[in-house]
Amino acid sequence: MSISMPTRRQMLCVVGALTLTLTASAYASNEYIADLLDEVIDAPHRSEENRARDRYRHPKETLLFFGLRENMTVVEISPASGWYTEILAPILKRQGKFLASPPALAADTPEPMKRRDAAYKAMVAADPKLYGGAAIANFDLQKPVFGTAGSADMVLTFRNVHNWSKAGTADAMFQAFHTALKKGGVLGVVEHRARPGTSFQRQIDSGYMTEAYVIETATRAGFKLVASSDINYNPKDTTDHPGGVWNLPPNLRGVAEKDKAKYLAIGESDRMTLKFVKQ
Numbered sequence: 170m171s172i173s174m175p176t177r178r179q180m181l182c183v184v185g186a187l188t189l190t191l192t193a194s195a196y197a198s199n200e201y202i203a204d205l206l207d208e209v210i211d212a213p214h215r216s217e218e219n220r221a222r223d224r225y226r227h228p229k230e231t232l233l234f235f236g237l238r239e240n241m242t243v244v245e246i247s248p249a250s251g252w253y254t255e256i257l258a259p260i261l262k263r264q265g266k267f268l269a270s271p272p273a274l275a276a277d278t279p280e281p282m283k284r285r286d287a288a289y290k291a292m293v294a295a296d297p298k299l300y301g302g303a304a305i306a307n308f309d310l311q312k313p314v315f316g317t318a319g320s321a322d323m324v325l326t327f328r329n330v331h332n333w334s335k336a337g338t339a340d341a342m343f344q345a346f347h348t349a350l351k352k353g354g355v356l357g358v359v360e361h362r363a364r365p366g367t368s369f370q371r372q373i374d375s376g377y378m379t380e381a382y383v384i385e386t387a388t389r390a391g392f393k394l395v396a397s398s399d400i401n402y403n404p405k406d407t408t409d410h411p412g413g414v415w416n417l418p419p420n421l422r423g424v425a426e427k428d429k430a431k432y433l434a435i436g437e438s439d440r441m442t443l444k445f446v447k448q
Contacts, residue, residue: 352448
């Protein structure tokens with residue numbers, strides 16, 4: 170009994186059907202994570218103060234742009250008070266893994282940073298229904314390590330690059346991100362954006378970094394820039410404030426009472442949103 174080989178037309182029909190199935194599956198996955206983000210972002214555990222910043226930080230759009238999925242292993246670098254953790258940890262709780270990596274504390278660490286670290290850990294520990302399964306591991310700024318090498322699907326950092334650049338540790342940090350990620354893993358970077366051509370010293374002083382600097386630093390570590398977005402673009406921000414980015418809300422650092430309305434009208438900083446992949 171002979172078995173006839175499929176014709177080229179039959180093969181194309183099979184490939185076409187498979188492509189449609191995969192496309193529909195990807196669409197369903199995108200739709201599901203978008204709905205999940207809406208649910209968590211609107212959940213009652215988020216304070217009104219944090220919700221008020223959504224219009225500047227665009228968490229749903231930003232995380233969709235980076236390609237977040239609920240079954241990923243995600244590392245959040247320097248989570249501060251946990252603004253993004255409130256969104257990420259509940260989404261990853263059931264099918265994924267969430268690792269928060271605050272900077273390590275030392276004897277000379279400023280007291281406000283120690284209090285923030287303690288408050289963050291207390292927040293996560295206090296609500297296992299939301300954050301159960303989340304892991305916290307402080308990292309050494311000089312020799313950073315973020316979990317087991319090659320274990321992460323995604324590493325996220327929000328408005329931290331200027332701090333590492335000032336400390337002279339940016340290259341070490343990006344190399345550690347590269348080590349932590351699987352091949353093809355995503356590094357998502359949101360950072361205050363300086364005008365092109367801004368001197369490095371001015372970047373350090375102002376807290377605004379150029380996209381060119383961030384891209385060059387990531388590229389040296391072995392990453393490839395695959396997409397950029399203006400999701401977090403703020404056209405009102407001129408970036409030339411006397412006290413740098415810290416003059417803007419929410420800090421309003423060093424701003425006289427008579428000038429606060431002006432800075433509040435600008436809103437939070439203009440930010441780059443860059444997606445890199447480990448090659």
